[in-house]
Each structure stands twice: as C-alpha cells, then as structure tokens.
Amino acid sequence: MSLRRSAIFDKSVDKLSFYISYLAKVRIFMTGIPRIFKRRTPRRIEDDLIGRDFRDLNIAARSNFLKYQAEDFEKNNKAVFIISIGNEKQNGEKFKSIIDLINHSFKYCDIVVCDTLQRHNLKNTFNSDRDFEQETFNLGNNWIERNREGLALLKIPHINYRWNDFLKRDDFEEYRKKVLDAYNLDKEFRESFQETAREFMQRNEEKRKSEHIQNSIDYLIEECAIMMLMWQKEKYNYILYAGNEPKCFSETHKRFVAPVYKEETVLKWLEIYTRSKDLKKTLVEKIQNLNLTLDQLLTHIPGHIYWMDKDNFFMGCNNEQAFNAGLNSRDEIIGKANYQMPWKEYAKKLDAINSEVIKTGAPKYLIEKIKLANGEIKEFLSNKIPLKDRNNNIYGLLGVSLDIEELKRKQLSSSSSSSSSSSSSSSSNSNSKKQEKIKLLVNEAIELKKGISESDDLSKIKTLNKYLDEKLQRIKSIIDSDT
Numbered sequence: 001m002s003l004r005r006s007a008i009f010d011k012s013v014d015k016l017s018f019y020i021s022y023l024a025k026v027r028i029f030m031t032g033i034p035r036i037f038k039r040r041t042p043r044r045i046e047d048d049l050i051g052r053d054f055r056d057l058n059i060a061a062r063s064n065f066l067k068y069q070a071e072d073f074e075k076n077n078k079a080v081f082i083i084s085i086g087n088e089k090q091n092g093e094k095f096k097s098i099i100d101l102i103n104h105s106f107k108y109c110d111i112v113v114c115d116t117l118q119r120h121n122l123k124n125t126f127n128s129d130r131d132f133e134q135e136t137f138n139l140g141n142n143w144i145e146r147n148r149e150g151l152a153l154l155k156i157p158h159i160n161y162r163w164n165d166f167l168k169r170d171d172f173e174e175y176r177k178k179v180l181d182a183y184n185l186d187k188e189f190r191e192s193f194q195e196t197a198r199e200f201m202q203r204n205e206e207k208r209k210s211e212h213i214q215n216s217i218d219y220l221i222e223e224c225a226i227m228m229l230m231w232q233k234e235k236y237n238y239i240l241y242a243g244n245e246p247k248c249f250s251e252t253h254k255r256f257v258a259p260v261y262k263e264e265t266v267l268k269w270l271e272i273y274t275r276s277k278d279l280k281k282t283l284v285e286k287i288q289n290l291n292l293t294l295d296q297l298l299t300h301i302p303g304h305i306y307w308m309d310k311d312n313f314f315m316g317c318n319n320e321q322a323f324n325a326g327l328n329s330r331d332e333i334i335g336k337a338n339y340q341m342p343w344k345e346y347a348k349k350l351d352a353i354n355s356e357v358i359k360t361g362a363p364k365y366l367i368e369k370i371k372l373a374n375g376e377i378k379e380f381l382s383n384k385i386p387l388k389d390r391n392n393n394i395y396g397l398l399g400v401s402l403d404i405e406e407l408k409r410k411q412l413s414s415s416s417s418s419s420s421s422s423s424s425s426s427s428s429n430s431n432s433k434k435q436e437k438i439k440l441l442v443n444e445a446i447e448l449k450k451g452i453s454e455s456d457d458l459s460k461i462k463t464l465n466k467y468l469d470e471k472l473q474r475i476k477s478i479i480d481s482d483t
Helices: 008-038 069-075 092-103 116-125 134-147 148-152 172-185 189-201 210-232 247-261 278-300 317-326 346-361 404-415 418-453 458-480
Strands: 059-063 077-082 108-113 159-164 238-241 268-276 304-309 315-317 362-371 378-386 394-402
Touching: 069 346, 077 092, 092 108, 092 148, 092 458, 108 278, 116 134, 116 210, 134 148, 172 189, 172 210, 172 247, 172 404, 189 394, 210 247, 315 458, 346 378, 346 394, 378 404
Parallel strands: 077 108, 077 238, 108 159, 238 268
Antiparallel strands: 059 268, 304 315, 304 394, 362 378, 378 394
16 A cells, blocks of 8 residues: 555644644634724724723723724814713723823813703702802812823813813803704704603603702703804714713704805714723733643644745744754744755755745645754655735745654554544544534634624623633644544
8 A cells, every 4th residue: 555545644744744734723713802902093993893991001092993983083073072070981991091182082072061951950959059150169179189180191282171161151141042042943943852761760760750850951052052162163073981872962053054165074962981891901911821822732732833935035944843853942943944944955946846835826735855853864755835814915825844764653653553444534533523523612602702802792792712622722722632
C-alpha cells in the first residue's frame, strides 16, 4: 500500500487538515470580538457601542448618535445638556462619565440645571403655599455642590446655566403663551401633553389626583416653551438628557422648530445612557483566556504548524516548528522569513509555493525537503491553505508539515497489529464524527459572536457570553478527547 493511501497517513492528514480549518475560523472569530469595545472617534460614535470608560470609573456613557448621519453630526456639533436634579443617572460617577462622553463627542455644550422647574413637582407633593421656587433653587445648589468635581471636568467651550436664567427672561411669557395657545386649540397637541403627564403619574401612583396631572402639564408647557421655542435662538443642534424624549417634546418640535429650520439639525433629542463597565472587563478577560486556550491547542498539535503573511514573513508557529528551527520560543519566529531559517537554501522554492497558494486561493499538498537546526535533512508532507478574513480576503497562509519517516514508522506499527484494519476504520469514523461536532460548534460560536456585537441589551450580552464560553469549552473537550 502506498504512503498516501495508507490508513495511518489518511488519518493524520484528515486530522491536521481539520485543525487547519478550525484554527483559521477561530482565529478570525476571536479577532473580531475586540471590535465591540473599540473606541470610535467623535464623528463615528454608534448606538451599538459602549462609550469610552472614564479613568477608573465603573460606569461608561454612550448615546444614540446613530440616529443621525456622521457627516451631519460633525457639521452640527453644538449641544445643551439638561440636568434634572432628581435624576439619579445624572449624579456622581454617572455624571462624570457623561461629561467625559461630551468632551470627546462635541465641540460646544452648555449645561442647564433645571432646578426651579421642579417646583411644579413639589406642588404635587406638598399642598401648601410654601416657597417652592426657593426650595428647588436650594436643591439646585446642593446638586451643584455634590457634582462640582464633575462640572469641572467639562473642558470644551460651554456656559453653566440655572433654570431661572431662562425663566426670568422678558420673552419667557411670550413663548409660554404660544405653547399654551397651541395646547388649548390643537387637540392632538394637547393629547401629547396629557399622555406624557399620565406616564409620569403611572410611575408615581400617589400623585394621580387631577390637580397633580395639571401641575405636571404646567411643568411640561414651561419646559417646552424654554427648550423648544426660546432655545431656537441659540441654535443648539442637540438636547442631551439621561432619558428618552417625551412625546410632547417631539410634537412641540414638529410644530414650532421644524417649520422654521426645515432640514437643519436644531434641537434634536439625544438620549444618554450609562452602563456598568464590569461587563466589558469580563468579556475582555474571556477573550484573553480563549486566546490562551488556542495557544495551548497550537502547542500540542503534532507536526510543524506555522502561519505566514502575504509577503512570506512568519506570523507564528507551534512549539515543534520553533524547536526544529533552532528558536528558544514560538515568539522568536514572528517577522522572520524562510531565508533566515536553517532551511534557507530551500527558501526561494518555499516562498514560490506559498505565494502561489496565496495568489490562487487553492490549497496545496506536496512533499518538501527541509534542513533542520540540527543539520538533519528530512522530507515532510505539507498541507498549505490560504487564510481568509471575515470578508473572504486572503491575508496569509497556514501550513502543516508532517515528518514522512515518522508517518512510515506509525504505519509499520499499525500493520503489526492483527486488528489494524478494523481499528483504523473505527478511528477514521470517530475522527470524522468529532470533526463534524466541532465544525457545528464553531459555526454556532460565530453566530453567538454576531449576536454579542449587535446586541444593545445588557442581559442579552451576558447570556450570549455565557453560551459562547460553554461552546468553546465543548470544542476544547472534544479536541482533547481520544474518542
């Protein structure tokens, strides 16, 4: 029986060919995960990305910038950040993380502490003639004192405002009357305010009395008059807030802002999110552990395993390749070429073969004569395949070379056994089943990675990460098993 047709040879080549395919897929898969955490430049911040962490904080901020085109965002880069003193998302570390997001996302951003606006809410809580304006102003003072450090972190051009700065302006009543008139005359407009007020009441069950609803409507009319009508003159491109846009805001914008500025980006709502960065830390550690697992697999795979770039420079190898090249570690081969190896006299021929595989994209099986570091010249059966990225572009080559003499010895050893034939057949079937199992798991892992990168939900990301870990552990256990 010829060497190529022998059972032991076929078994070894099949196994190593599978390893090549598996490692190529997993390497590509693993290199794609860190993109989830890649910091984008200000003009490219997207909705599916967690924003840059601020120093050693446990919070990261992000926003729904994807709603607007990057070019538009770059051109229209003036914002106003509104502070609701009762919103816990705008205090402490969360507030600092939002300021950091603003610093690396905008060219200009004013800060408005909406303190005395809250007097309407106090009316819902206390039925008295108390000076709610002064009380809420004091609450604003307290908020500023608590967040003084965060306010000092805003480095881009800005002005810090209090709500009274707008409430006391001569034109405030004019703008308030315009909104109030539209409220009284336009049924659809009025219902948007009532709906927004009811949503607030649903979150505060003890405040569902009719007078409380009216106080909330007064709150919203005042807020829209200042933010939508008065702020038009400032031509803020974006209103930033740690919460979603109330329906009455979008309706006010539609009636009073959009007709004036038409296609211009003026007073568009951007919701700011804050999120724990613990998940990011966990996923990064997971990636590091998985890369370590892959390195361990490479270490123990038999034969010479190596991968090279399109210019025939080594990008890595396994331990056996490094040892026979006379290197102290696998890392030493990175950046070296065949002409720098003990087999340099065969370098020209080897490079030509590798270049052909990379150019054509077709795998190549051949026998190569190689000189090792100890001076010994050996023949190897080599399997070379192109490495492709997720876009199917060839970026290098992965090779596996098996010592022919070693294969012959294993063949003879196998032939001496009376049950060699049945054993080979059983082993081949087992290996085939193993390969199919792992291929299925690898494909599932790739789909899970896609789900992680596209998910906007924290709990979903955690679940996907757990499943990903389980599948890669199963892959490792199958590869490590002998059956």
